[in-house]
Amino acid sequence: xxxxxxxxxxxxxxxxxxxxxxxxxxxxxxxxxxxxxxxxxxxxxxxxxxxxxxxxxxxxxxxxxxxxxxxxxxxxxxxxxxxxxxxxxxxxxxxxxxxxxxxxxxxxxxxxxxxxxxxxxxxxxxxxxxxxxxxxxxxxxxxxxxxxxxxxxxxxxxxxxxxxxxxxxxxxxxxxxxxxxxxxxxxxxxxxxxxxxxxxxxxxxxxxxxxxxxxxxxxxxxxxxxxxxxxxxxxxxxxxxxxxxxxxxxxxxxxxxxxxxxxxxxxxxxxxxxxxxxxxxxxxxxxxxxxxxxxxxxxxxxxxxxxxxxxxxxxxxxxxxxxxxxxxxxxxxxxxxxxxxxxxxxxxxxxxxxxxxxxxxxxxxxxxxxxxxxxxxxxxx
Amino acid sequence: xxxxxxxxxxxxxxxxxxxxxxxxxxxxxxxxxxxxxxxxxxxxxxxxxxxxxxxxxxxxxxxxxxxxxxxxxxxxxxxxxxxxxxxxxxxxxxxxxxxxxxxxxxxxxxxxxxxxxxxxxxxxxxxxxxxxxxxxxxxxxxxxxxxxxxxxxxxxxxxxxxxxxxxxxxxxxxxxxxxxxxxxxxxxxxxxxxxxxxxxxxxxxxxxxxxxxxxxxxxx
Numbered sequence: 139x140x141x142x143x144x145x146x147x148x149x150x151x152x153x154x155x156x157x158x159x160x161x162x163x164x165x166x167x168x169x170x171x172x173x174x175x176x177x178x179x180x181x182x183x184x185x186x187x188x189x190x191x192x193x194x195x196x197x198x199x200x201x202x203x204x205x206x207x208x209x210x211x212x213x214x215x216x217x218x219x220x221x222x223x224x225x226x227x228x229x230x231x232x233x234x235x236x237x238x239x240x241x242x243x244x245x246x247x248x249x250x251x252x253x254x255x256x257x258x259x260x261x262x263x264x265x266x267x268x269x270x271x272x273x274x275x276x277x278x279x280x281x282x283x284x285x286x287x288x289x290x291x292x293x294x295x296x297x298x299x300x301x302x303x304x305x306x307x308x309x310x311x312x313x314x315x316x317x318x319x320x321x322x323x324x325x326x327x328x329x330x331x332x333x334x335x336x337x338x339x340x341x342x343x344x345x346x347x348x349x350x351x352x353x354x355x356x357x358x359x360x361x362x363x364x365x366x367x368x369x370x371x372x373x374x375x376x377x378x379x380x381x382x383x384x385x386x387x388x389x390x391x392x393x394x395x396x397x398x399x400x401x402x403x404x405x406x407x408x409x410x411x412x413x414x415x416x417x418x419x420x421x422x423x424x425x426x427x428x429x430x431x432x433x434x435x436x437x438x439x440x441x442x443x444x445x446x447x448x449x450x451x452x453x454x455x456x457x458x459x460x461x462x463x464x465x466x467x468x469x470x471x472x473x474x475x476x477x478x479x480x481x482x483x484x485x486x487x488x489x490x491x492x493x494x495x496x497x498x499x500x501x502x503x504x505x506x507x508x509x510x511x512x513x514x515x516x517x518x519x
Numbered sequence: 520x521x522x523x524x525x526x527x528x529x530x531x532x533x534x535x536x537x538x539x540x541x542x543x544x545x546x547x548x549x550x551x552x553x554x555x556x557x558x559x560x561x562x563x564x565x566x567x568x569x570x571x572x573x574x575x576x577x578x579x580x581x582x583x584x585x586x587x588x589x590x591x592x593x594x595x596x597x598x599x600x601x602x603x604x605x606x607x608x609x610x611x612x613x614x615x616x617x618x619x620x621x622x623x624x625x626x627x628x629x630x631x632x633x634x635x636x637x638x639x640x641x642x643x644x645x646x647x648x649x650x651x652x653x654x655x656x657x658x659x660x661x662x663x664x665x666x667x668x669x670x671x672x673x674x675x676x677x678x679x680x681x682x683x684x685x686x687x688x689x690x691x692x693x694x695x696x697x698x699x700x701x702x703x704x705x706x707x708x709x710x711x712x713x714x715x716x717x718x719x720x721x722x723x724x725x726x727x728x729x730x731x732x733x734x735x736x737x738x739x
Contacts, residue, residue: 139628142617149616278674296710425612428573429673430629433596513565516608516685 139435143442150415154443157411158450161496164404165455165488166462169481171380171397173463177471192375193340195223195363200371209252209316210241214337215369217257223341224260226366236260238338240328244321246299251285252320253299255328257338264298277308280322286310301321302332312490405499412440412503420510427512440504441497443445448493456485478509520549520572520681522714526579527735528565529598539565540576543722547679552707553714554674554722557732563716564685565627565730570714571604571683572596583681599651601629605674609686611666613658626676644672648702648731671702682706686717700725 146218147154196205197213205211216222220238228494256274267420274280277301281291285310291297295306299321329335356374363372416423423436460480468475527542536663540564547553555563555678557721569581572588580644581588586599604625612623620641625636648668658666667687675684684703688696696719704725707713731739 142625142628145616145621150709242660339692355579421610421612422614425606425608426625428571428600428606428608428631430596430597431600434594434628435629446520511574513568516573516612 139438143439143446146299147443147446149407150418153411153418153449154315154341154416156420157408157443158447160404160407160456160499161447161451161492162274162454162458163373164401165451165492166459166494167397167404167455168491169390169456169484169488170463170467171459172466172476172484173460173481174471177467177474179230180474180477181268193343193376194373195219195340195343195367196373198371200368200512208243211339214240214334214339216330217329217336217338217372219255219338219367220260220341223366225364226362226425232237234261235342236343238325239344240325240332240338241320241340242328242332244300244331244332246321247289248286252316252514253328253331253333254320254322255325255338256322257325264326272286274322274325275307278323279304280308281306282310282318282320282322283312284318285321287381297321302327302331308405334476362385365370373441377407405495408499409502410495412443412500413506415442415443416503416507416510417509423507423510424512428516433508437504437508440500440507444496444504445493448496449489451496452485452488452492460484520545520546520551520584521714522582522652522673523566523570524580524582526569526576526581526688527579528562528569529671530575535580538567538580538735543579543735543737545730545737546713549712550707550710552704552725552727553712553730554726554729555714556718556722557738561732562735565735567590567683567685567716570681571606572600574584574721591666600624601631602677603680605677605679605682606656607670607674607682607684607687609665609689611658611663611670613666613669613673615658616673618655618657619672622658622669623673623676626673629734630677635716637689640678642678645669646735648672663690664692664698667691667695668702671699675706679711681712681714684713686716686718688717689717710729711728 167473196211197215199213201209201213210452220236224236238257239254241252245251265435279297281289281297286292286306289297291306292309293306296303297306298304304323323331325338329337335478356372359374360371363370426436463478464480467478471478521606523543523545526540526543527538530537530539541562543562543566555566557563565574569576569597570583570588572583572591572727573588583599584603590601591599612626617625619736623641623645624637626632627634627641632640642651642654648671650665650672653661653665653669656689658669661669671687674684687703688699691699700721703715705711707725715726715728730737
């Protein structure tokens with residue numbers, strides 16, 4: 139029987155190769171997707187993270203009218219608040235990338251700037267403490283676009299703030315926000331300049347998006363904060379939070395839609411070719427019936443074909459999928475390119491999955507072959 | 520050997536029912552050479568396929584040997600056919616991707632004939648039919664007469680008791696036609712039963728009996 143299957147494949151090479159090509163495409167698609175999935179996931183996280191903070195945790199006693207007018211809270215809380223917050227069990231369930239800050243208007247030259255002191259980024263342990271935005275070294279200042287323009291300062295220049303000389307680490311590009319009139323220094327230096335040692339007036343954060351679609355994120359964030367830090371309240375920058383959530387859901391649902399669609403298309407392709415194969419072999423099936431071949435043997439001829447197609451498709455598809463992922467993946471996911479590596483375990487799965495895939499695609503043609511009335515065929519022929 | 524008891528076969532069509540066999544009663548004895556004759560569409564091929572267990576009649580009973588053919592399940596009927604019945608068709612129906620020898624050996628797969636024995640028998644039959652030099656040729660490389668002889672060899676491999684041939688000489692020239700009949704007569708003389716569907720008169724010279732059919736009925 140195996141020899142019969144192999145000879146038939148060799149005889150109808152073109153049909154077999156077209157079918158095997160469909161299986162190859164299906165396997166390559168899955169292999170390329172899985173190989174790049176981790177990088178894609180991490181890249182999406184990075185892209186959405188880089189949209190910036192979308193949560194602002196401020197002292198509960200803040201006058202909100204003044205807060206929105208000034209752009210920061212006129213109240214303060216202890217800078218131990220961040221530590222206290224992260225020690226709370228579920229802190230990172232809803233919040234991530236916590237940055238303590240102290241912001242106040244501060245005279246520089248003949249005008250005020252918003253002096254912003256930023257603490258180190260506190261993240262969930264899995265995030266490995268990657269900082270948001272830029273890191274500030276003691277003795278340096280990052281000048282907003284407008285401030286740098288007004289003072290005529292560029293990177294490496296000196297600038298005096300409250301009697302202390304700071305080196306300009308960066309003159310920031312125009313942001314189109316109030317960051318353009320800010321001067322960023324370390325939290326400790328801002329506290330010293332403002333004579334507010336040990337105090338902060340805001341913790342910036344990002345919601346961790348571990349929430350399901352049916353949960354109200356803000357009420358959960360508030361409930362968690364209430365337990366961990368009752369002296370504070372949280373504001374969510376809704377547009378930014380929604381954009382982050384939409385971006386992540388979009389990338390997940392896109393892959394969820396495209397992959398099954400293409401797999402079904404490949405299965406239909408294999409199935410259509412197999413139907414042509416059955417039609418072409420009607421007389422052969424008829425005469426085999428006349429010789430006494432049972433349904434099992436007839437089905438075996440077609441399932442043997444599916445197995446051969448699957449093994450061929452698995453090997454070729456794994457090679458093609460890995461090659462595409464390794465070649466094209468780093469160009470798409472530039473930030474997380476290093477996480478794209480060939481996964482040999484996928485070959486094993488492909489060798490199991492591809493013949494099953496081909497067998498499913500060949501199910502209807504095989505049933506057609508088995509149920510075909512040999513008498514009708516032989517009479518017609 | 521074969522017995523038809525009130526056998527009818529009705530095909531439903533868009534234009535209404537077509538009665539291909541209409542209450543056929545016929546007995547063919549073991550070792551008999553019978554030619555079925557009649558105009559196109561009179562039910563000859565239907566009768567042949569029904570006798571071979573390939574076409575279940577709408578009503579009636581067909582017995583081959585001691586077996587009521589359609590009382591058997593599909594798998595048992597296929598096994599019975601593999602061991603007891605040989606088929607020869609007008610269009611030969613050789614498998615295009617197998618050479619002559621493998622086409623003949625194909626019949627050994629369902630019958631369970633041992634490989635060595637099958638090989639020995641196949642070579643003997645092919646040699647007897649004059650196909651010894653053509654063993655490794657594909658059907659496409661054979662003449663029509665050679666193709667039909669290869670098909671006869673395949674039908675004979677399992678040493679069946681019954682050989683059913685559906686217009687086996689319909690595509691052959693007179694010389695090849697005679698040759699096919701000679702091989703069928705050899706099988707018959709060795710004790711086999713032959714039922715052949717034919718349009719021509721050549722069968723009269725070889726058959727023990729000619730059965731005439733018309734509109735699904737045996738008329739003579």
